[in-house]
Amino acid sequence: MIRLDNIGKQNGHQILFIEASAVLLKGEKIGLVGPNGAGKTTLFRMITGQDEPDEGQVSVDRGLTIGYFNQDVGEMAGRSAAAEVMDGAGPVSEVAAELKELEHAMADPDRADDMDDIIARYGEVQHRFEELDGYALEGRAREVLAGLGFSDEMMDGDVGKLSGGWKMRVALARILLMRPDVMLLDEPSNHLDLESLIWLESFLKGFEGALMMTSHDREFMNRIVSKIVEIDGGALTTYSGNYEFYEEQRALAEKQQQAQFERQQAMLAKEIKFIERFKARASHAAQVQSRVKKLEKIERVEPPRRRQSVAFDFPQAPRSGEDVVALKNVDKGYGSKRIYDGLDFMVRRRERWCVMGVNGAGKSTLLKLVAGATEPDAGTVTIGGSVKMGYFAQHAMDLLDGERTVFESLEDAFPHAGQGALRTLAGCFGFSGDDVEKRCRVLSGGEKARLVMAKMLFDPPNFLVLDEPTNHLDMATKEMLIAALSNYEGTMLFVSHDRHFLAALSNRLLELTADGIHQYGGGYSEYVARTGHEAPGLRS
Structure with a gap:
């Protein structure tokens, strides 16, 4: 279907590919992996013809339809989310547009002389529309949007009023509805909550076409792909098996x-x-x-290329009292919507609570109440003795001073720390070499998240409150963070949609549902074992 033969590609001074070859066959599901900047997006662009290799050849079978989802969704406004999704459904959307034009023409008295031709053409187009299952199109579009977390109200509302994350979901829904021969998905798991992620996982497992995707979610990747193509040092290496098998094989090699x-x-x-x-x-x-x-x-054997992975060791956090935070009889609402009504909840020292619930259940609100970022309408939130809290919220990334460099930002936060210690800290969180001189305003979402986390963890609090800490992190940074937090002696309260992160770090689980609040003593793994599902919204 798609072949890359001895391709070479250079971006400026950076060599991305040297005589690299790989193939995507009919029905295959491939995970594309490699460090940031290795050329994953460039590879997708070469397959779609948006970019050309400097050497070698990219061959795509004639007539092959390709659906490409990337993080750059472009402008969307003036139509409903459902209409926007249907417009991207490939040939059927073009046929639907012609059908609509012909319907207008049939109702136009000025075109009475052409009516026989219009009616004849309408019959042909209608037949083609039926062949393409066009009359089921809206139902399928709504089904895909519902799977990705949209309410009926959001489906019918102006897509232009949606946030960037929800527009990404609309762009993804367009590709899923299109049902192309090949899907190229660049980070489709970004911006999805756990329920949507699990729905997408199921959809892609059942997809009969070929798939090549990148993802920073190892569980998601593990369950979908049966082959890994790794970009490393300009070469493409293919491994049979899922991501876990690839890691084992690569380590063995x-x-x-x-x-x-x-x-x-x-x-x-x-x-x-x-x-x-x-x-x-x-x-x-x-x-x-x-x-x-x-x-x-003698042909010389090269040593294996060492991957840059720096371990981050927490300095010991000061010990807190046994009772870290207590919420008693807490009420909280926004306008007419009641979030909490008489909530009682206690966190004790060294407990690691993950909070789960569908969108709007109040996960972030609970963390804000605990962190003091919002006040309860009634009841009390009491922080225990000797508690030093660190709060990671999505908006924290917006508070970075755009004109300061990464290194200056760390120096501002820790004026008495040595340069060597701060450079090591920066390196642990993925800022090596010249990266420390980047101004904060040019940082990507992932880089900002890493910088905020570095500032929070250098002088560690004994109580971490984390709202989606892994949202923008790549797999290597996530693994470093999980390893560091596994050895952390303090207390944690966190929200995450990453199942690997949830299973590795939680020892308690708070589930927020419409029929009440449930607590589980063994963390995420026990929750899955006891309930038989991986997220509250999947409860049957």
Whole structure:
């Protein structure tokens, strides 16, 4: 279907691909992985013809339909979300538009002379519309939007009034409704809540076409793909299996390559030692010459490329009292909508609560109440003795001073810290080399999230309140964060839609549902085992 043969590609001074090859076959589901900036988006753009390789060839079968979703959704306004989605449904939307034009023409008295031709054409177009299952189009569009979390009101409202995250969902729905031969999805799991993520997972598992996607959600990737294509050092390497299998195979291959490299280095050292020892002796001249020639012919084994992964060690947080926060008889609402009515909730030292509930259930509101970012309408929120709180909220990224560089931002926060310590901190959170000199206003969402987190964790609080901390983080940063938080001695209250993060870090779970609030003592894994589902909105 799609072949990349010996492609080469350079962006400015950066070489992305060198004689790289890969293939996407009919019905295959491939995960595309590689560090940030490795060329994943460039690869998608070359497949869609938006970009050309400098060398080699990208071959796409004739007549193949490709649906490409990326993070740049463009302008959307003036139509309902449902209409916007239907407009992207490929040939059927074009046929629907012609059908509508012909209906207007039939009602136009000025075109009475052409009526026979118009009616004949209308019959042809209507037949084609039926062949394409056009009359079911709106129902299918609404089904996809509902799966991605849209209410009926949002489907019928002006798409221009939606936030950027919801517009992304509209753009994704267009591709899903289109049912192309091949879907190219660049981070489709971004901006989705857990219920929508699980619905999308199910949709893509049932999709009969070919799929190539990137995602920073390892569980999502694991359950959908059966092949991994890795971009690393300009090469494309294909692994059969899901993401977990790929990680195991890559680690094994690196271990074998390292052992092979070490064996060869030992052999070379031995040969060189012999040559150095006997090169001045005429009696050994033939042997020395023979070994020199042998060394020249040996193909050198390269050591495995070391991936930059820096571990972040928490300094020890000061100990808090046993009762960290207590909410008693708390009421909270916005306008006529009641969020909490008489809520009682207690967090104790070293508990790690994850909070779950469908959109609008009050997850972020609970975190804001605990952090003091909003006040209860009634009842009390009491923070315990010796509690030092760190609160990560999405809006925290908007509070960074755009004119300060990453390093200056860290220096402002920690004026007494040494430069070396701050550079190490920056490196742990993915800012290496010249990245520390970037101004905050040019940072991506992921970079801002990493900087805010670095500032929060350098001098660690003993109570972390985290609202979607993994939203913009890549897999490597998530793994670093999970490893760091696993060793964290303090208390946590957090919201996340990343199942790997939830399972790794929670030991308590608070579920907010329409029929009340439920607590589970063993964290996310116990919740899944006891309820039989992975999110509250999937309760049957």
